[in-house]
Amino acid sequence: xxxxxxxxxxxxxxxxxxxxxxxxxxxxxxxxxxxxxxxxxxxxxxxxxxxxxxxxxxxxxxxxxxxxxxxxxxxxxxxxxxxxxxxxxxxxxxxxxxxxxxxxxxxxxxxxxxxxxxxxxxxxxxxxxxxxxxxxxxxxxxxxxxxxxxxxxxxxxxxxxxxxxxxxxxxxxxxxxxxxxxxxxxxxxxxxxxxxxxxxxxxxxxxxxxxxxxxxxxxxxxxxxxxxxxxxxxxxxxxxxxxxxxxxxxxxxxxxxxxxxxxxxxxxxxxxxxxxxxxxxxxxxxxxxxxxxxxxxxxxxxxxxxxxxxxxxxxxxxxxxxxxxxxxxxxxxxxxxxxxxxxxxxxxxxxxxxxxxxxxxxxxxxxxxxxx
Ligand code: IPM
Ligand code: MG
Numbered sequence: 001x002x003x004x005x006x007x008x009x010x011x012x013x014x015x016x017x018x019x020x021x022x023x024x025x026x027x028x029x030x031x032x033x034x035x036x037x038x039x040x041x042x043x044x045x046x047x048x049x050x051x052x053x054x055x056x057x058x059x060x061x062x063x064x065x066x067x068x069x070x071x072x073x074x075x076x077x078x079x080x081x082x083x084x085x086x087x088x089x090x091x092x093x094x095x096x097x098x099x100x101x102x103x104x105x106x107x108x109x110x111x112x113x114x115x116x117x118x119x120x121x122x123x124x125x126x127x128x129x130x131x132x133x134x135x136x137x138x139x140x141x142x143x144x145x146x147x148x149x150x151x152x153x154x155x156x157x158x159x160x161x162x163x164x165x166x167x168x169x170x171x172x173x174x175x176x177x178x179x180x181x182x183x184x185x186x187x188x189x190x191x192x193x194x195x196x197x198x199x200x201x202x203x204x205x206x207x208x209x210x211x212x213x214x215x216x217x218x219x220x221x222x223x224x225x226x227x228x229x230x231x232x233x234x235x236x237x238x239x240x241x242x243x244x245x246x247x248x249x250x251x252x253x254x255x256x257x258x259x260x261x262x263x264x265x266x267x268x269x270x271x272x273x274x275x276x277x278x279x280x281x282x283x284x285x286x287x288x289x290x291x292x293x294x295x296x297x298x299x300x301x302x303x304x305x306x307x308x309x310x311x312x313x314x315x316x317x318x319x320x321x322x323x324x325x326x327x328x329x330x331x332x333x334x335x336x337x338x339x340x341x342x343x344x345x346x347x348x349x350x351x352x353x354x355x356x357x358x359x360x361x362x363x364x365x366x367x368x369x370x371x372x
Contacts, residue, residue, distance in 0.1 A: 132274055
């Protein structure tokens with residue numbers, strides 16, 4: 001029996017292309033793993049009304065981790081229109097499967113490192129080494145949403161917050177609500193993971209990116225928790241910033257920051273910005289990590305128009321594979337893979353179109369594999 005069982009989830013779009021690239025390097029590294037294909041993707045929404053079938057969630061409970069490519073997400077009405085006729089009008093609603101997966105399996109933190117590898121012509125600046133800890137199971141992604149807003153709900157909510165009175169003249173069917181949920185459990189575990197990481201990797205600061213001056217309760221809880229946890233790490237400074245200012249400073253002085261920790265939507269935004277500073281989504285890896293299980297995925301989407309063309313930059317996927325190896329405890333393989341990726345970037349001969357080259361997705365993977 002293989003040492004590891006890994007759920008293999010290409011998803012759709014360019015997810016398939018970049019997962020083929022991952023397989024090339026994993027095979028070269030001779031990772032002792034069984035790769036178990038798992039159903040996830042737009043195809044399963046269209047034909048089964050569920051892009052993340054229960055059988056996939058069940059399988060994920062039995063594996064060491066999952067490796068995931070990308071998935072297409074479309075707005076409500078478009079999603080309805082693409083269902084097979086017999087599933088239409090049955091009240092099925094499309095919710096992003098990756099968001100569901102994070103919540104259902106309690107993969108509560110999203111680790112998104114963004115490093116400027118020397119020689120990458122797309123680096124915004126050199127010496128950028130950012131790591132975003134994005135809360136992954138609550139916040140504005142709670143899924144607690146209302147439209148229309150029923151009178152009963154409104155009256156009840158008004159009892160607890162008079163601010164709702166500002167909307168008294170708006171009818172319920174002209175109002176929508178999304179609830180930002182922050183729990184003490186959620187705030188504590190994400191902030192703790194960020195400090196542990198900073199401690200382990202020698203980062204001098206942890207920056208908490210929130211908005212407590214306006215989001216008094218939810219951001220307020222994050223701030224309180226961060227201050228408490230910081231006390232356990234006297235050598236690490238806690239910087240508290242507001243999301244709006246933080247994105248500005250990140251553009252101005254990205255090299256001043258290291259570990260950032262933030263809520264779900266802010267993390268979504270800050271991690272795209274951080275990715276752009278180091279060459280764009282073609283370089284952005286991520287891990288959805290829980291206490292016992294993790295699903296690794298590049299930050300980029302499925303880019304349907306490039307699907308199957310093998311032109312997409314696989315570095316994000318390869319760096320994601322490196323993160324998976326680290327998480328599995330295969331530190332030597334992870335190091336070797338990162339060095340090979342860095343070597344290919346520095347040499348600059350094999351580049352996909354986004355980097356100004358003409359190489360294919362698989363050319364890049366093969367060049368990386370050759371160095372292993
Ligand atoms: C990400 C993506 C997802 C998110 C989408 C595809 C639902 O943008 O992983 O950053 O919003 O989390
Ligand atoms: Mg995103």
